[in-house]
Amino acid sequence: MSSSLSASTLAPAGFSEEAFEAFLKGRDEPGWLVDRRREAFARFQAFAWPTARDEEWRRTDIRAFKPADFGPPAQAEASAAATAAFDPLWESLSSHYATGVAHVDGAVVRRPDPAKLGGATFVDLETAVKDHPEILRKHLLTDVVKPSDDVLAALHAAFWSGGSLLYVPRGVAVELPLFSIAGMSADGRIDFGHTLVVLEEGAEATLVRETASAGRGDAPGLHVGALEVVQGASSRLRLVNIQNWDASTWHFTRERAVIGRDASLQWTVGALGSRLSKVNQEVVLAGEGASAQVNGVMFTTGRQHLAYFTRQDHQAPHTTSDLLYKGGLKGHSRIVWKGMIRVEKDAQRTDAYQKNDNLILSDSARADSIPGLEIEANDVRCTHGATAGRVDEEMIFLCQARGIPRDTAVRLIVEGFFANVYDRITLDPVRETLRRAVAAKLGDS
Amino acid sequence: MATDLNLQVAGIKEDDKYGFRDSDANYAFKSGKGLTRDVVEQISEMKNEPAWMRDFRLKALEIFRQKPTPTWGGELAGLNFDDIRYFMKATDRQGRTWDDVPAEIKNTFDKLGIPEAERKFLAGVGAQYESEVVYHSLREDLQKKGVIFVDTDTAVREHPDLVREYLGTIIPIADNKFAALNSAVWSGGSFVYIPAGVKVDIPLQAYFRINAENMGQFERTIIIVEEGAQVHYVEGCTAPMYSSESLHSAVVEIVVKKGGRCRYTTIQNWANNIYNLVTKRAVAHEDAVMEWVDGNLGSKLTMKYPAVYMVGKGARGEILSIAFAGQGQHQDAGGKVVHAAPHTSSRIISKSISKNGGRASYRGLLKVAKGAKGSKSNVVCDALILDPSSRSDTYPYIEIDEDDVKIGHEASVSKIGEEQLFYLRSRGLSEAEASTLIVSGFIEPLVKELPMEYAVEMNKLIQLQMEGSVG
Numbered sequence: 058m059s060s061s062l063s064a065s066t067l068a069p070a071g072f073s074e075e076a077f078e079a080f081l082k083g084r085d086e087p088g089w090l091v092d093r094r095r096e097a098f099a100r101f102q103a104f105a106w107p108t109a110r111d112e113e114w115r116r117t118d119i120r121a122f123k124p125a126d127f128g129p130p131a132q133a134e135a136s137a138a139a140t141a142a143f144d145p146l147w148e149s150l151s152s153h154y155a156t157g158v159a160h161v162d163g164a165v166v167r168r169p170d171p172a173k174l175g176g177a178t179f180v181d182l183e184t185a186v187k188d189h190p191e192i193l194r195k196h197l198l199t200d201v202v203k204p205s206d207d208v209l210a211a212l213h214a215a216f217w218s219g220g221s222l223l224y225v226p227r228g229v230a231v232e233l234p235l236f237s238i239a240g241m242s243a244d245g246r247i248d249f250g251h252t253l254v255v256l257e258e259g260a261e262a263t264l265v266r267e268t269a270s271a272g273r274g275d276a277p278g279l280h281v282g283a284l285e286v287v288q289g290a291s292s293r294l295r296l297v298n299i300q301n302w303d304a305s306t307w308h309f310t311r312e313r314a315v316i317g318r319d320a321s322l323q324w325t326v327g328a329l330g331s332r333l334s335k336v337n338q339e340v341v342l343a344g345e346g347a348s349a350q351v352n353g354v355m356f357t358t359g360r361q362h363l364a365y366f367t368r369q370d371h372q373a374p375h376t377t378s379d380l381l382y383k384g385g386l387k388g389h390s391r392i393v394w395k396g397m398i399r400v401e402k403d404a405q406r407t408d409a410y411q412k413n414d415n416l417i418l419s420d421s422a423r424a425d426s427i428p429g430l431e432i433e434a435n436d437v438r439c440t441h442g443a444t445a446g447r448v449d450e451e452m453i454f455l456c457q458a459r460g461i462p463r464d465t466a467v468r469l470i471v472e473g474f475f476a477n478v479y480d481r482i483t484l485d486p487v488r489e490t491l492r493r494a495v496a497a498k499l500g501d502s
Numbered sequence: 503m504a505t506d507l508n509l510q511v512a513g514i515k516e517d518d519k520y521g522f523r524d525s526d527a528n529y530a531f532k533s534g535k536g537l538t539r540d541v542v543e544q545i546s547e548m549k550n551e552p553a554w555m556r557d558f559r560l561k562a563l564e565i566f567r568q569k570p571t572p573t574w575g576g577e578l579a580g581l582n583f584d585d586i587r588y589f590m591k592a593t594d595r596q597g598r599t600w601d602d603v604p605a606e607i608k609n610t611f612d613k614l615g616i617p618e619a620e621r622k623f624l625a626g627v628g629a630q631y632e633s634e635v636v637y638h639s640l641r642e643d644l645q646k647k648g649v650i651f652v653d654t655d656t657a658v659r660e661h662p663d664l665v666r667e668y669l670g671t672i673i674p675i676a677d678n679k680f681a682a683l684n685s686a687v688w689s690g691g692s693f694v695y696i697p698a699g700v701k702v703d704i705p706l707q708a709y710f711r712i713n714a715e716n717m718g719q720f721e722r723t724i725i726i727v728e729e730g731a732q733v734h735y736v737e738g739c740t741a742p743m744y745s746s747e748s749l750h751s752a753v754v755e756i757v758v759k760k761g762g763r764c765r766y767t768t769i770q771n772w773a774n775n776i777y778n779l780v781t782k783r784a785v786a787h788e789d790a791v792m793e794w795v796d797g798n799l800g801s802k803l804t805m806k807y808p809a810v811y812m813v814g815k816g817a818r819g820e821i822l823s824i825a826f827a828g829q830g831q832h833q834d835a836g837g838k839v840v841h842a843a844p845h846t847s848s849r850i851i852s853k854s855i856s857k858n859g860g861r862a863s864y865r866g867l868l869k870v871a872k873g874a875k876g877s878k879s880n881v882v883c884d885a886l887i888l889d890p891s892s893r894s895d896t897y898p899y900i901e902i903d904e905d906d907v908k909i910g911h912e913a914s915v916s917k918i919g920e921e922q923l924f925y926l927r928s929r930g931l932s933e934a935e936a937s938t939l940i941v942s943g944f945i946e947p948l949v950k951e952l953p954m955e956y957a958v959e960m961n962k963l964i965q966l967q968m969e970g971s972v973g
Contacts, residue, residue, distance in 0.1 A: 402890065417905035420872075428911065430896035435887035435917045441896070442912040447905040 071125035072101070072212060080129035080216060089194060090186060097204035097214030104208035113207075116393045116425055117335055117364040122307050127279045130218035130247045135161035139242035142271035146238055153486040154265060155233035162245025163219045175231040177262060178224040182251060185222040192224055196255055201285035201313045209309045209335075213249060213281045220251035220282075225260035227289070234263035234295070234484065241280075241306065243272040248280045256292035256320075263295040265487065270303035270330070278306035280331075286314035288322060290344060297487050299327040300334065301494065304359060308334040318344030318373075325482050326382075327491050328355040328363050329498065339368040342376035342404070352481050353382035354491045356498045357390035357422070364393040369411065371404040380411040383478045385471060385495065386422035395427040398441065402433045411441040416474050418448065418467075418499075471499055533589040539563060542686050545589045549689075554666065555658055562675045562685030569679035575834045575865065576803040581777050586749050588687040588720070644702065650695035651706055654722050657693035664695060668724050672755035673783050680779045684720045684753040691721030691752065694735060696762075698728040705734040705767070705953050723754040727762040727790075734765040736953060748776045750801075756784035758792050760814065765793040769956055772801040774830055780806040788814030788843075795951050796823040797960060798835050799967070807865060809838035812846035812874075819848040824948045826967055827860030827892070836866040836898075841877040841907075852883040853945050856892035857967065863895040868909065875906040883913035886944055888937070938968040 077098050081091060106124075107114040139161050147159055147167060156173040158181050159166050165181045178189065185193055198204060204214035221237050239250045254264060270278065280302060288294055294314075302308055308331035316322050322340060340349040349369070357363055369378040384392045398409045415424040428441040448470050456466035475495060482488045533541050542563050546556040571578050644651070650661060657665050675685045696702060727733055750772060758764045764784065772778050778801040784792040794808035810819030821837035833856075839848035854862035864883045885894040896913045918940050926936035942949075942964055949957050 405890070415902070417902065417907070420905055422905060423901070423903045425902070426900040426911075428896070428898060428913070430885075430894065430913060430915055432885075432887065432895065432915050433893045435890050435892060437887070438914075438916050440912065440914040442910070443898070443900055444911070445900065445902045445909040446907060 071128060072216065074102075076129050077215065083132040086186060087190065089190075093198065094215050097198070097211050100204045101208060101211035101215050104211055106208060113335075113366060117333070117362065119307075119333065119335070122333070126277065127247060129216050130163040130249045133162070133164060135164045135166050135242065136244055139240075139244050139271075140166045142242050143238060143240040143269065146240070146267065146269055150236045150238065150265070150267070153234075154236045157236035157238065158221045159238040159240065160219045160248070160250055161240040162242055163248055163250065165219065169235065173233070174235070175233060176226065176229040177231045177235070178222065178226075179235050180222055182217075182220045182222055182253070185253075189222060189224065192222065192255060193253070196285065196287055197251075197253055198283070198285070201287060201315055202283045202311050206311060206337075209281055210283065210311050213251070213283050213311075216249050216281075217251040217283070218249045220253075223252075223254045223262065223264055225256045225262045225292075227257040228259045229257075230261035231263070234265055236265040236267070239266070239268045239280075241268075241270045241273060241278050241302065243274070243276075245273075246276065246278050248278075248282070250280075250282050252282075252284045254284075254286045254294065254296070256288045256294055258289040258317075259291045260289065261293040263297075263484070265297040265299075265484070267299045267301065268330070269301050270306060273303055273305065275305050277332075278302065280306060280308045280310065282310040284310065284312035286322070288314065288316045288320040288347075290318040290320060292317065292320045294321075295323045295325075295483065297325045297327075297484065299329070299487070299490060299494075300336075301327070301330040303330060304332050304361060306331050308336070311337045313337075313339040313341065314349070315341045315343050316347040316349055319346040320344065321347070322349045323352075323483065324349065325352040325484075325487060326354070326365075327487075327494065328353065328365060329494050331363070332361065334363045334365070336364070337366045337368070339370060340378060341370040341372060342378060342407075343372050345373045346375050347373065348377040349379070350481065351378070351380040351382075352478050353380075353384075354475060354478055354495065355382065355384035355392055355394075356386075356495045357384070357392055358387045358498050359390060360388065361390040362393075363391070365395075367394070367396040367411070369396070369398045369409055371398070371400045371407045371409060374404055375406045376404060377408045378410070381478050381481065382413045383475055384413070384415040384424060385418060385474070385499070386415065386424055387418045387498070389419075389421045391423045391425075393425045393427075395425075395429070396441070397429040397431060398439055400432040400434050400437055400439065405434045405436040407434060407437040407439065409437070409439045413443045414474070415445045416447065416471065417445060418471075468496065468499060471495065533587055535587050536584040537563070537566075537586075537588055537683075537687065541588055545687060545689065548589070549655055549658075551658060552662065558670070558675075559686050562682045565676050566679060566682035566686055569676070569682055571679055572805075575805045575863075576832045578777070578803070580802075581749065583683075589689060647700045648697040649700060649702060650693065652693050654691040654693045654724065655689065657724075661693070661695070664726070665693065665724070668726060668755065668757060669722075670755075672757060672785055673753055673781050678781060680751045681753055681781045684722060684751050684781070688720045688722035688753070690719075691723040691754075692725075692735070692737075693723070694725040694733065696727050696731040696733045698759075699730045700728075701732040702734070705736045707736045719750045719752070721752045723752065725754075725756040725764060725766070727756070727758045727764045729759045730761045731759075732763040734767065734953075736767045736956065748773075749779070750776055751779045752781075754780070754782040756782075756792065758784060758786045758790040760788045761790060762787075763791045763793075765795065766808075767795040767952060767956065769797040769799075769952070769960060770801070770804070771799045772804075774800060774802055774828075776801050778804040778806065780804075782806065782808040783811065784809065784819075785811045785813055786817035786819055789816040790814065791818045791820075793820040794822070794837065795948065796821070796835065796837075797948065797952075798823070798825045798833050800828075801831060801833070803832045803834065805834045807836050807838050807867075809840070810848065811840045811842060812848065813842050815843045815845050817843060817846045819846075821848075821850045821852075822948050822951055823850075823852045824945050825852075825854040825862045825864075826964065827854070827856040827862040828967060829858040829860060832861045832863070834863045834865055836864045838867040839869070839879060840867075841870040841874040841879065844874055845876040846874060847878040849879070850881040850883075851947060852881075853948060854883075854885045854894060855888065855941060855944070856885070856894050857888040859889075859891040861893040861895070863897065864913070865897045867899045867901070868911065869901045870904045870907050870909065872903045874904050877904065877906075878908045879910070881911040884944070885913070885915040886941065887915060887917055934968065938965055941968055
C-alpha cells in the first residue's frame with residue numbers, strides 16, 4: 058500500500074463508469090489486470106440486477122439493498138484505531154495457528170511471518186500482483202469463479218480489492234494452519250476481498266478465514282467477495298470460512314473449489330453474521346477419485362436472512378462428496394438452503410450425500426430447505442435428506458425432571474443438535490469458535 | 503427398442519397397430535384445429551350449455567392467452583396449441599345401459615382389454631370416448647343412497663347448482679396456463695357426489711383414451727365427499743401410438759369435508775407422443791383423509807403434481823406416486839402438500855425408474871404455514887436408473903413457517919444392486935428376469951395399494967417395459 062490518500066477522500070457514489078475509472082486511477086496495476094477489470098466491468102454493466110423472478114433470488118428479497126449507496130473500495134490505509142479493534146481476534150488466531158494476514162476496511166494491516174509458512178507462499182493480493190503475476194494470470198477469476206457467473210461475480214471481478222493468495226508448491230505439506238482476517242470497522246463500509254488458493258500436486262495445507270465487524274453500529278456495510286480453490290492431483294486441503302459480519306452488513310460471495318485426481322478437501326462453513334447473505338458454494342469433483350466433505354453450521358437471530366446455495370458437481374468417475382448443513386433459527390430470522398448434487402454422464406461410481414437439518418427455535422422463524430439431485434450416470438449412490446423441527450418438549454421435561462433449568466436444557470439440546478457436524482470438524486479451535494458463537498447467539502433474542 | 507405397451511396390453515401385434523384406430527369419419531362432430539373464441543363458443547353451443555358455463559369458458563380463454571407457458575419442469579417447446587383439435591363428439595347419445603353403447607365403441611373396449619366380467623362388476627363405468635362419456639351405469643343401491651356419478655357434461659345439465667358451487671373453486675381458472683386451457687375447452691370427466699355419511703365400498707371407475715391425431719383431451723373431474731362419507735375413485739388411461747404430438751390436459755378438483763375419506767387412483771399409460779399436463783388438487787377439511795395413488799407410464803412428457811391442501815385441523819394427506827420413464831420420455835411428477843391447519847399430517851412416497859435414456863424427475867412441495875402447529879410430514883423418494891443413458895432428478899421444495907413441526911425428507915438414487923442380481927442369477931434366473939423381479943419389488947409399496955385388477959395390469963406393464971432392457 059503506497060497510497061497516502063486519507064479515508065475521507067470521497068469516491069464517486071455507486072458503481073458507475075466514472076467511479077470505476079477513478080478506482081483504476083487510484084491503483085497502480087499492470088496492463089493485463091486492468092484489461093481484465095475492464096472486461097469484468099463491461100459484463101457488470103450488461104447484467105440486469107436480480108429480481109424476484111430469478112430462481113436464485115425468489116426467496117431472497119434485496120430490494121432494500123441500494124448499490125448506489127455504496128462505492129468502490131477506497132485506497133486508504135486503515136486507521137490505528139480501526140486496526141486495534143481487531144487485535145483481540147488477531148491474538149486469538151495467532152495463538153492457535155502458525156501465522157496469518159489481516160485486512161481492515163479493505164487495507165492490509167498485518168502480513169504473515171515468512172518464517173512460519175512451512176514452504177508455502179502466503180501473501181496479500183497486492184503483493185501477489187507484483188511478485189507472483191504468473192499464478193494470478195493463470196487462476197485469478199479465469200476458470201473457477203468467472204465474471205460471467207452473475208452480476209455480483211462481475212462486480213467483484215471489476216472492483217476486487219485486498220485479499221490473499223495461498224500457493225503451495227508440489228509435494229510441500231504445510232503442517233500448521235494459516236489464517237486470514239477480513240475486518241470492517243466504524244470507518245469502513247466496503248470489503249471486496251478475494252481469496253485464491255492453489256495447491257500443486259501432492260501439496261497439503263490448512264487455511265482458516267474469518268470475517269468480523271467492530272463498532273459499526275447500524276451503518277450499512279457491504280461485502281462482495283469470491284473464493285477460488287484449485288487443487289492439483291493428490292493434494293489435501295482443509296478450509297474454514299467463519300462469516301461473522303454484524304447485522305447491518307450485506308454479504309454476497311461465490312466460493313468454488315475445483316478438486317483434481319485423488320485430491321481431497323474438507324471445507325467447513327460457519328454462517329453466523331450479516332443482515333442478509335447470498336452465498337454460492339460449490340465443490341467440483343473434476344478428477345477421478347476426488348473427494349470433498351462440506352460442513353455447514355448456520356445460526357440466525359433477529360431479522361437475519363441467510364441464503365446458501367450449495368452445489369456438488371461430480372464430473373469424473375469414482376468421486377465422493379458428503380455435505381451436512383445444520384441450521385438453528387431464532388426471532389424472525391430466515392434460512393434458505395438450496396443444494397444440488399449433479400452427476401455428469403461420465404461420473405460413474407459416484408457416491409454423493411447431502412443433508413440439511415434445521416432446528417426452529419421460535420414461532421416467527423422460517424426455514425426453506427431445497428435439496429436436489431440431477432443424475433445422468435447410472436452406477437451411483439446418491440442420497441439426500443432434509444429435516445425441520447423444534448426442540449422436543451419431552452426432552453426438556455426429561456432434563457427438568459433431573460433438576461436442569463429449562464434454559465440450560467434448551468442449550469444442551471441445541472448443542473446436541475449441532476454435535477454431529479462439530480464431530481466432523483478436525484480443527485479443535487474451529488469447533489470451539491462455532492460452539493461459542495452458537496451459544497452466544499442462542500442467548501441473544 | 504420402443505415397445506408400444508398399450509398394444510401389448512391389449513393383446514395386439516405391432517403390425518396391427520394402425521388397425522387400432524377407429525375411423526375419424528364416425529365422429530358426430532369435430533372442431534377445427536386451434537383455439538379461438540369461435541371454437542370455444544362452438545363447444546358450448548354443441549353442448550347446449552347455459553350462459554354461465556359459456557361465460558366461464560370465455561373468461562378462461564382470455565386468461566389462457568395471458569398466462570405464460572411454464573419455463574420449469576419439462577420441455578414444452580414442441581407443443582403447438584394451434585395444431586390441436588379441441589373438441590370431438592363421438593356419438594350424440596348417452597348410453598344408459600350396456601346395450602345402448604355403439605358397437606364401434608364396445609370394440610375399442612375389447613381392444614383395451616377391459617374384461618367382460620369386470621364391466622359387470624363395476625359400480626359404474628364412465629368410459630370417456632373422445633371427451634364425451636358414452637356409457638354410465640350405476641348400481642341401483644348407490645343411486646338410492648343419493649350418490650351422483652355422472653359425466654361432468656351431464657352434471658352441468660342435471661345438477662347445475664352443485665357444479666356452480668364447486669367448479670373452479672379448488673383450482674381457480676388462473677391457477678396456471680393449463681388449468682385455464684382446460685377451463686376453456688373441458689369436455690367430459692366425472693362428477694362424483696357422495697352425500698354425508700355414505701360409504702361407497704367398491705371403487706368407482708372411469709376409463710379414458712385419446713383416439714384421434716392431435717386431439718386434445720380435456721376432462722374435468724369434480725369429486726365432492728360430504729361429512730363422514732367415503733369413496734375410492736379409479737381412473738386408468740391408455741392410448742394408441744401416433745406419429746404427431748397430442749395433448750392431454752385434465753383438471754381434477756376434490757373436496758373432502760369433515761371426517762370424510764377420498765382415495766383417487768390413477769394408472770396412466772399414454773402413448774409416447776402425448777404431452778400429459780394435469781392439475782390435480784384436493785382440499786381436506788377437519789379430520790378428513792385424502793389419498794392420491796398416481797402411476798405414470800408412457801407419454802412424451804408428463805407434468806403432474808397431485809396436491810393436498812390440509813385446511814382443517816387433524817386432516818391427513820397421502821401421495822403415493824410412481825413413474826417409469828422409457829425411451830424419449832420425461833416424467834416430471836411428484837406431489838404437493840400444504841399444511842394450513844394445526845395437527846395435520848402428510849406423507850409422500852415417490853418411486854421412479856428410468857431406462858433407455860428416459861428421464862424421471864421428482865418435483866415436490868412441502869409447505870407448513872404459520873400457525874399449523876403440530877404438523878408432521880415425511881417425504882421419501884427413491885429412484886432406480888437402469889442404464890448409463892438415463893437420468894433421474896429430485897427437486898423437493900420444503901418451506902417451513904412454523905416451529906412446532908416434525909418434518910423429514912429423504913431421497914436416494916441408485917442402480918440395481920449387483921449383489922441382488924448375483925443372488926437371483928445363482929438361483930437360475932436370467933438377468934432380465936432378475937432385474938424385473940427387483941424392479942417389481944421396488945415399486946411394491948405402490949402396487950399393493952392398487953385394486954386387484956390394476957395391480958395385475960401394473961405388474962404386466964412393468965414386465966413389458968423391462969423386456970430386453972438389460973444388456
